[in-house]
Amino acid sequence: MKINLQRTITSLTNALDFVGTDEFQHGKRVALMAAMIASEMDWPQLRREKMLYAGMIHDCGVSRTIEHRAINETLEWEGAQKHCQRGADFLSDCPPLAHFSEIVYWHHTRWEALLYEDLADDLRLETNLVFLADRADVLFAPYFIGASLKNEILWEYPEVVARIAGLSGSLFAPELVEAFQRASARESFWLAMDPSYIEDQIEDYLCRGQPVELDMADALAVAGLFAHTVDAKSTYTLEHSTRVARIARHLAEASGIRGEHLDKVEIAGLLHDIGKLRVPEEIIDKPGPLTREERAFVMRHSYDSGHILRKVFPGQPIADWAALHHENLLGTGYPYHCQALNIPREARLIAVADIFQALSQERPYRGHMSKSEVMSRIDDLSALGRIDPEMVKLLHAQLDHCYALAVD
Ligand SMILES: [Fe+2]
Numbered sequence: 001m002k003i004n005l006q007r008t009i010t011s012l013t014n015a016l017d018f019v020g021t022d023e024f025q026h027g028k029r030v031a032l033m034a035a036m037i038a039s040e041m042d043w044p045q046l047r048r049e050k051m052l053y054a055g056m057i058h059d060c061g062v063s064r065t066i067e068h069r070a071i072n073e074t075l076e077w078e079g080a081q082k083h084c085q086r087g088a089d090f091l092s093d094c095p096p097l098a099h100f101s102e103i104v105y106w107h108h109t110r111w112e113a114l115l116y117e118d119l120a121d122d123l124r125l126e127t128n129l130v131f132l133a134d135r136a137d138v139l140f141a142p143y144f145i146g147a148s149l150k151n152e153i154l155w156e157y158p159e160v161v162a163r164i165a166g167l168s169g170s171l172f173a174p175e176l177v178e179a180f181q182r183a184s185a186r187e188s189f190w191l192a193m194d195p196s197y198i199e200d201q202i203e204d205y206l207c208r209g210q211p212v213e214l215d216m217a218d219a220l221a222v223a224g225l226f227a228h229t230v231d232a233k234s235t236y237t238l239e240h241s242t243r244v245a246r247i248a249r250h251l252a253e254a255s256g257i258r259g260e261h262l263d264k265v266e267i268a269g270l271l272h273d274i275g276k277l278r279v280p281e282e283i284i285d286k287p288g289p290l291t292r293e294e295r296a297f298v299m300r301h302s303y304d305s306g307h308i309l310r311k312v313f314p315g316q317p318i319a320d321w322a323a324l325h326h327e328n329l330l331g332t333g334y335p336y337h338c339q340a341l342n343i344p345r346e347a348r349l350i351a352v353a354d355i356f357q358a359l360s361q362e363r364p365y366r367g368h369m370s371k372s373e374v375m376s377r378i379d380d381l382s383a384l385g386r387i388d389p390e391m392v393k394l395l396h397a398q399l400d401h402c403y404a405l406a407v408d
Pocket residue numbers: 026030058059134
């Protein structure tokens with residue numbers, strides 16, 4: 001299986017962009033602004049593309065709605081460096097994207113401070129360009145109402161530009177500010193960011209570049225990066241996705257699945273909850289029962305995971321396996337209410353691994369459970385006919401190893 005890097009980044013950015021529930025499409029706008037300013041500076045095609053990707057993934061360290069809000073409420077927030085560090089750490093662990101780690105690390109550092117850091121000149125400008133586009137988007141945000149760009153931007157943008165220009169030499173490199181002023185003097189600069197156009201605009205840029213194909217090892221690494229982002233959403237879900245993926249892979253192997261098929265199961269495990277990025281953490285962390293509205297938020301996450309993954313892995317079953325992880329054999333799961341026969345073996349396996357890991361891990365409404373407590377709950381679910389008894393048998397046979405994968 002080969003995966004296209006460009007498509008992977010844009011689709012996963014869609015998931016990331018949902019974290020800012022009221023700052024929707026932030027990553028895409030930062031990406032497009034950075035690429036347009038890079039064009040204005042006559043940077044070569046490859047470097048423009050690099051800016052586009054850097055913009056899309058610059059906030060991969062942000063999965064909490066509350067942090068997203070704080071970073072995007074004021075131009076400078078003293079807690080901002082935490083998400084830069086987190087994002088840089090996630091990226092440096094992901095070989096195909098590790099070269100973005102430094103750009104992300106420095107993307108909230110003032111230009112006047114960057115000048116004293118021992119950094120390559122190219123990197124200094126690139127990371128400061130992400131900072132500029134990112135802060136311009138904060139000022140630009142009031143011109144969006146829901147899914148549309150307000151026409152007022154066409155006579156009010158000089159105010160946004162003037163605010164940024166006033167920070168030339170302190171927050172931002174003077175040459176970047178000048179290029180921003182030239183590029184943004186064209187109405188097209190702002191109109192390109194209309195919510196209904198921006199995806200096409202980004203696609204347009206991507207088409208100009210050379211497609212990059214990821215092999216399986218790289219695809220697993222990128223899936224792992226986004227799993228880290230999802231898991232960082234709540235202390236209760238820390239490492240949940242990576243652990244579910246390991247348990248699912250182990251059970252798949254014990255059930256006789258081999259080769260690339262195992263890698264696909266692992267990817268589906270890593271990304272099964274990627275749709276949770278749009279669930280506010282207040283809901284995930286809530287210690288009591290959920291309200292009807294809160295439950296509706298949670299109940300869409302597996303559908304959203306499937307939707308995102310179908311774009312990343314077209315023609316592959318990975319998206320379905322992830323989308324079906326809250327179905328059950330009685331047809332009373334969500335969101336498809338699939339009957340047993342329509343739930344593939346891999347999806348049943350991920351569902352069991354998911355329940356097993358979640359029960360083993362502490363949750364806001366209860367402590368963590370012992371191995372025997374977990375298994376008695378799993379056996380009950382199996383007796384009710386909700387989960388696949390074959391998978392439960394496998395789990396019993398592999399219990400010590402699986403429990404270690406779940407909690408150690
Ligand atoms: Fe940002």
